[in-house]
Amino acid sequence: MRRYIEYAMGAARKYTVWDFAWLKVTLITLGILLGTYFADFFLHYTSVLWIIFAASYLFILYRTFVVHRH
Numbered sequence: 001m002r003r004y005i006e007y008a009m010g011a012a013r014k015y016t017v018w019d020f021a022w023l024k025v026t027l028i029t030l031g032i033l034l035g036t037y038f039a040d041f042f043l044h045y046t047s048v049l050w051i052i053f054a055a056s057y058l059f060i061l062y063r064t065f066v067v068h069r070h
Helices: 002-013 017-036 041-067
Strands: none
Touching: 002 041, 017 041
């Protein structure tokens, strides 16, 4: 587990501003998704939010484990 954390930290050191922006989009979207199950307002947008979350999450995974490899 320690090697995984060190690997992720090394990749994060190479992130650009855009990578951090996508990370924020991912986390914000995840928060909204969690909120959809507790609020009726966002319930109609659940599928759109899942698509945004999945796309940004896959982008972050790609940037972390493919582009910024050691």
